[in-house]
Amino acid sequence: MPENDTVIIMRAVMAFLIAGAISFVLTPLVKKFAVKIGAIDIPKDDRRMHSKPIPRLGGIAVFIGFLIAVMLFVEIDRQLQGILIGALIIVLLGVIDDMLPLNAFLKLCVQIIASLIVIWHGTRIEMLSNLSFLSDNTYIHLNPIWSYPITLLWIIVITNSVNLIDGLDGLSVGVSSIASITLLIIAIIVSEMNIVLIMAALAGACIGFLPFNLNPAKIFVGDTGSTFLGFILACISIHGLFKLYTVISFAVPFLILGLPIFDTLFAIIRRVLHGKSPMSPDRGHVHHRLIDMGFNQKQTVMILYILSGLLGFAAVVLTSSGEIKALLLILALILAIVIGAKVYSDRNASNGSNK
Numbered sequence: 001m002p003e004n005d006t007v008i009i010m011r012a013v014m015a016f017l018i019a020g021a022i023s024f025v026l027t028p029l030v031k032k033f034a035v036k037i038g039a040i041d042i043p044k045d046d047r048r049m050h051s052k053p054i055p056r057l058g059g060i061a062v063f064i065g066f067l068i069a070v071m072l073f074v075e076i077d078r079q080l081q082g083i084l085i086g087a088l089i090i091v092l093l094g095v096i097d098d099m100l101p102l103n104a105f106l107k108l109c110v111q112i113i114a115s116l117i118v119i120w121h122g123t124r125i126e127m128l129s130n131l132s133f134l135s136d137n138t139y140i141h142l143n144p145i146w147s148y149p150i151t152l153l154w155i156i157v158i159t160n161s162v163n164l165i166d167g168l169d170g171l172s173v174g175v176s177s178i179a180s181i182t183l184l185i186i187a188i189i190v191s192e193m194n195i196v197l198i199m200a201a202l203a204g205a206c207i208g209f210l211p212f213n214l215n216p217a218k219i220f221v222g223d224t225g226s227t228f229l230g231f232i233l234a235c236i237s238i239h240g241l242f243k244l245y246t247v248i249s250f251a252v253p254f255l256i257l258g259l260p261i262f263d264t265l266f267a268i269i270r271r272v273l274h275g276k277s278p279m280s281p282d283r284g285h286v287h288h289r290l291i292d293m294g295f296n297q298k299q300t301v302m303i304l305y306i307l308s309g310l311l312g313f314a315a316v317v318l319t320s321s322g323e324i325k326a327l328l329l330i331l332a333l334i335l336a337i338v339i340g341a342k343v344y345s346d347r348n349a350s351n352g353s354n355k
Contacts, residue, residue: 008197015070015200015204016203016204018201019200019203019204022065023062024065024211026064026065031058034098039055040053040055056223057219059222061205062173062221062225062228065208065209067084069200069205074201079122079123080198082119083118083123085114089117090114090228094222094226111155112156118235123151124148124151125142125147127140127141155231155234158257159227159231160230161263163230165260170217172221173213173229174305174308178308178312180206182312182315183195183199183236186316202236214301237256252315252319255314
């Protein structure tokens with residue numbers, strides 16, 4: 001590794017440690033603040049897996065840890081400036097929502113404003129992987145007419161996808177940690193060292209918060225944290241990193257964020273088929289289904305961590321070794337899931353017949 005890259009890796013380690021330390025130290029203080037102002041998640045329906053009131057607003061500690069590390073170690077260009085401004089808006093929105101639940105339409109409008117700021121500062125999707133076998137082009141360049149709305153949709157969907165999987169202790173923060181580390185590894189592979197530093201800061205901030213958020217959770221990350229994490233991951237996944245590497249353009253982000261994307265798409269389809277609004281809450285998310293299958297919270301979270309890790313590994317393989325190996329890995333993952341589900345359902349059927 002060149003000496004300059006070695007220095008950046010050392011800076012990334014420092015960014016990770018400082019972000020983690022700040023997040024870890026601030027979390028108990030944020031917990032006391034949340035209790036004082038009444039930002040408490042009170043279990044009032046069967047969607048919530050906790051049985052006693054838990055403070056929210058933990059995302060404040062994650063955000064501050066991330067922001068300080070970025071300010072100390074990352075070169076802030078125009079695109080990153082827009083991302084940080086947008087993230088600040090998202091965090092402020094989340095803080096208000098954690099204290100006083102807001103209307104879904106109002107939250108969507110503010111998210112759109114934050115996303116447009118990011119786009120105006122130059123972060124946008126400019127190319128897509130070409131899925132046509134009849135074309136020699138490996139990617140499709142997007143006209144601004146398509147680039148802007150697709151980027152806006154991507155940021156909004158991922159922001160809310162990470163928020164939607166925030167239903168179990170440690171789930172959204174853990175999945176975001178895995179996604180951050182995956183992006184960090186890919187950034188090292190393709191020599192996008194500024195991204196390495198940003199993702200090191202985000203991973204550190206998440207991991208510093210996790211000891212307080214794992215089951216049984218002492219504090220929740222809240223909408224403040226889950227929407228912030230989704231927003232940052234959505235923006236960084238299209239921030240320079242993939243624009244110069246046409247073979248992997250836009251396929252890799254789908255793998256890295258595969259779990260929240262999958263869960264959100266099925267939630268929308270499920271609600272529409274039942275004649276409900278796509279925004280209406282329900283108890284049909286992946287983590288709810290695993291709980292209903294008999295797994296406890298810790299087992300469910302670990303299963304989803306493993307799935308996220310495998311999808312992240314597939315993204316790394318796709319970046320470094322090509323599409324065929326990544327496709328084989330994804331097919332093996334799908335096969336393992338199907339076999340596991342079949343074995344578990346057969347076991348349940350057998351237990352039921354023996355009763």
